[in-house]
Amino acid sequence: MAGKQVRLFLVDGTPGGLMTAEIMNWTGHVLKGKREKLGEIRTRPEARRTGVYILLGDDLKSVGDRIAYIGQSDDVANRLIQHDARKDFWSEVVVITSKDTNLTSAHVRYLEARLIRLAKSIGRIPLENGNEPTGGADLPEADASDMEYFIEQLRVLLPVLGIDMFRGRETRIAPAGSGPASAPAPVTAAQATTSPVFRFKRPKIGVDAQAQLIDGEFTVLAGSVVCAAMPDRDGFSESTARQYKVRQEQHHKLLEDGSIVIGANGVARLTRDVVFSSSSAAGAIVQGSASINGREAWGTEDGTRFGEWESRDVQ
Structure with a gap:
């Protein structure tokens, strides 16, 4: 595999503050920050765009484990404000948008659905999400291909930020009492x-x-x-x-x-x-x-x- 250049920027100069991440020649943009920085996050231009977000926090039912929630919005900052009032578990957020602002509502619904399925299949971090969304079914074939490439790059970048929930291979879950699980997806x-x-x-x-x-x-x-x-x-x-x-x-x-x-x-x-x-x-x-x-x-x-x-x- 060819090497990739990852660009990290510590917004306030400290490892515990806001951080942005990009891959050279990729249109995606990632912003990571603590919940206590929500006031600052909501003022950033990338947070006002159409995008996907991941809320991360401690699983109160299992000491030492993490839990996550994946969502999407046409205005991520506004949705995060709603979650600040309604969801207690999260302490960290990752905002995923595009540098060229070409992600549409249809694109992010597709991304949300795929990322939820991917996270559940890999099973490294349980999700707070209830019903699995079915978005993206009507996305044109070329756009769906672009979004799959977007996800592939995201799976490279997020582990660099310490987020491993999409690291691994997709596996179809075998029902209890059945034979072996279906063959996992090939290694990317x-x-x-x-x-x-x-x-x-x-x-x-x-x-x-x-x-x-x-x-x-x-x-x-x-x-x-x-x-x-x-x-x-x-x-x-x-x-x-x-x-x-x-x-x-x-x-x-x-x-x-x-x-x-x-x-x-x-x-x-x-x-x-x-x-x-x-x-x-x-x-x-x-x-x-x-x-x-x-x-x-x-x-x-x-x-x-x-x-x-x-x-x-x-x-």
């Missing part, structure tokens, strides 16, 4: 990786998972068969017990949010791609253990260990 140019698919198979405990390094993140793929439960266990040392508790909570969360579904035959599968902090963290969840050496546990069909592949260019 923005996510291109030379990583092969790595496999973690333990026939004795009935797990068979596949993973790939996607956009620099160790990702266990949708359809992988993982352990169905991580029950309480005794006999661990104090440090291992703490580590097992962390993995147990992670596994429970994946069950709770539907990322793991257990079929009628008792087989547990991932309904979507799931990103882990490391190959070892992924292996521990797949196997249902406190820890594991992921660099050795994951391997390709030709027998290459993940650790060997990861160090392939190290002299």
Whole structure:
């Protein structure tokens, strides 16, 4: 993939203040700021345009997790003022507009609908949105193509700003009790990786998972068969017990949010791609253990260990 030049501007010279972001030769424009800066945001010309916005905040139902709301408006600043009065959860906002002011109401309805579907499919941050919008159905084919390119660039830019909710592959969610999830969308140019698919198979405990390094993140793929439960266990040392508790909570969360579904035959599968902090963290969840050496546990069909592949260019 060719490199991209990202331009960041700290409006008031501090990392915690308003920030704008652009990609060279892309018409999109992103403004990011804290809710406390709403008075300043509403006076900026880009916030008065037609655009899409993302509200971000802490999920009060799950400590340490984030939640988001995606919307659109012909006057984003005015809509944000309404949300300031009616929505309590958000502490940060991202305003997405166009530098050439060519985004129309139809364009942003299309973008809103696509971004909501994308966020739900990837599943990294739950949404406060209720019904999924159906906007964009009547957008001309050429305009729809332009908006898909707009989204592709946005998916490159937002992670630079620390917003990963659109990072990953789209996955069709498999209904509970069904077979593997439908094949995820192919990796886009923005996510291109030379990583092969790595496999973690333990026939004795009935797990068979596949993973790939996607956009620099160790990702266990949708359809992988993982352990169905991580029950309480005794006999661990104090440090291992703490580590097992962390993995147990992670596994429970994946069950709770539907990322793991257990079929009628008792087989547990991932309904979507799931990103882990490391190959070892992924292996521990797949196997249902406190820890594991992921660099050795994951391997390709030709027998290459993940650790060997990861160090392939190290002299």
